[in-house]
Amino acid sequence: MTPSKRLGVCALIIAGLGLLTAFQLLSPAVWLALAVLYGCATLADLVILRVEQAPHLTRHLPSSLPVGVPATVRLQLENRTARPRAALLHDLHPHSVKAAHLPLKVILPASSTSHWDYRIWPSERGDQVFRALHCTIASPLGLWWYRHMLQKVSTVRVYPNFAAMSRYAMLASENRLVAIGVRKKRRRGLGSEFQQLREFRQGDSLRQIDWRAMARTRKLIAREYQDERDQTILFLLDCGRRMRAKDGELTHFDESLNALLLLAYVALRKGDAVGVGTFAGENRWLSPLKGHAGVNRLLNQLYDVQPGLNTPDYAQMAINILARHKKHALVIIITNLRDEDAVDLQAAVATLARRHSILVASTREEAIDHLADQPVAGFSDALRITAAHHYTKSRLACLNRLRAGGVACLDVAPGKLSTELINTYLAMKASGAI
Numbered sequence: 001m002t003p004s005k006r007l008g009v010c011a012l013i014i015a016g017l018g019l020l021t022a023f024q025l026l027s028p029a030v031w032l033a034l035a036v037l038y039g040c041a042t043l044a045d046l047v048i049l050r051v052e053q054a055p056h057l058t059r060h061l062p063s064s065l066p067v068g069v070p071a072t073v074r075l076q077l078e079n080r081t082a083r084p085r086a087a088l089l090h091d092l093h094p095h096s097v098k099a100a101h102l103p104l105k106v107i108l109p110a111s112s113t114s115h116w117d118y119r120i121w122p123s124e125r126g127d128q129v130f131r132a133l134h135c136t137i138a139s140p141l142g143l144w145w146y147r148h149m150l151q152k153v154s155t156v157r158v159y160p161n162f163a164a165m166s167r168y169a170m171l172a173s174e175n176r177l178v179a180i181g182v183r184k185k186r187r188r189g190l191g192s193e194f195q196q197l198r199e200f201r202q203g204d205s206l207r208q209i210d211w212r213a214m215a216r217t218r219k220l221i222a223r224e225y226q227d228e229r230d231q232t233i234l235f236l237l238d239c240g241r242r243m244r245a246k247d248g249e250l251t252h253f254d255e256s257l258n259a260l261l262l263l264a265y266v267a268l269r270k271g272d273a274v275g276v277g278t279f280a281g282e283n284r285w286l287s288p289l290k291g292h293a294g295v296n297r298l299l300n301q302l303y304d305v306q307p308g309l310n311t312p313d314y315a316q317m318a319i320n321i322l323a324r325h326k327k328h329a330l331v332i333i334i335t336n337l338r339d340e341d342a343v344d345l346q347a348a349v350a351t352l353a354r355r356h357s358i359l360v361a362s363t364r365e366e367a368i369d370h371l372a373d374q375p376v377a378g379f380s381d382a383l384r385i386t387a388a389h390h391y392t393k394s395r396l397a398c399l400n401r402l403r404a405g406g407v408a409c410l411d412v413a414p415g416k417l418s419t420e421l422i423n424t425y426l427a428m429k430a431s432g433a434i
Contacts (some may be wrong), residue, residue, distance in 0.1 A: 004139075050146070055077045058153055067125050092349045096123050130153070209221065233330050236321065239279065239307050242335075256417060330425075330428065
């Protein structure tokens with residue numbers, strides 16, 4: 001229960017009239033009558049507000065949301081009194097969820113149910129908890145405010161932004177994958193699975209001609225092949241402190257997780273099995289599974305994974321994967337590589353390469369690239385720019401040593417990781433490298 005500004009203004013008016021009375025500019029009887037009226041009105045307004053039935057307040061919001069995408073929360077109020085009521089609505093949303101138009105100033109119609117909406121933007125993945133709802137009601141004369149608090153806890157799952165997967169599915173159905181940078185390369189060689197016979201087309205290899213079918217039909221008939229299915233893709237996602245770096249709106253970890261989910265979606269559509277392991281933080285293991293339902297499984301199991309403060313131990317990661325998965329797979333290590341990782345990562349890759357094909361995808365910090373391109377304006381600038389060039393050169397040398405050992409490597413900005421991963425995966429399948 002708190003007094004309103006109107007109550008304070010009325011009190012000041014009574015006090016001013018009291019000064020007029022002290023200077024004999026106003027009759028004491030009149031002032032006394034006004035003061036008694038003010039006191040009775042204030043007390044009656046307070047009593048009515050306390051005995052009135054509280055409004056019934058309900059919150060409606062989705063059970064799950066994609067990170068960074070705006071959504072609507074609906075607040076529903078039932079006014080159980082016979083008078084319109086002025087109210088102030090506030091929702092105790094999580095600190096990681098941005099909200100607009102709060103608190104809401106509303107008028108509740110008499111004996112009716114009304115609803116009001118406000119917009120939210122979740123900025124972090126994981127379970128986000130909406131706690132109490134506050135509804136502050138004005139008294140009939142507007143002299144008091146009374147806060148009703150409803151301890152209504154609502155938990156929302158904030159997932160990675162899966163709009164990219166929907167967009168990929170739409171573009172794939174419309175054969176416009178070039179819009180997101182996915183390149184379809186013409187197949188060379190016949191190392192994949194036979195799919196069907198069709199008429200020979202310009203650009204087909206002569207080795208694709210089926211001479212027996214041509215003899216029967218007296219037309220040029222070509223054999224068409226599809227990428228091999230029933231392969232296994234294992235993602236190893238770094239959850240260490242380096243993945244907390246942030247060049248844009250999302251951290252390197254969030255960009256990497258989005259790229260992982262999109263490539264997993266592509267691989268599942270291609271008929272491959274997909275598994276995921278995390279390291280350098282919360283260690284989770286999802287054994288490889290096939291089918292379109294695998295995307296929902298990945299979303300539900302990985303939506304709340306967050307990067308920690310540990311440094312990645314690549315050697316231990318390799319040991320854990322070899323113990324958990326013994327059959328051949330394409331192992332995709334997504335990390336933020338440093339030059340000091342060279343020895344540890346090379347040993348881990350050498351261990352995994354005995355049984356698996358390896359792809360190392362490292363996110364590059366764009367801030368360092370921008371620093372290296374800056375002009376030198378003084379001695380301190382020269383030191384910073386030299387350090388940036390030295391860091392970049394050392395990191396590139398580490399990647400080149402991996403490439404020299406026959407390991408496929410990507411070194412890309414986080415925002416381009418999805419496209420580069422998909423293109424590399426499709427190229428490796430087409431060439432039979434998996």
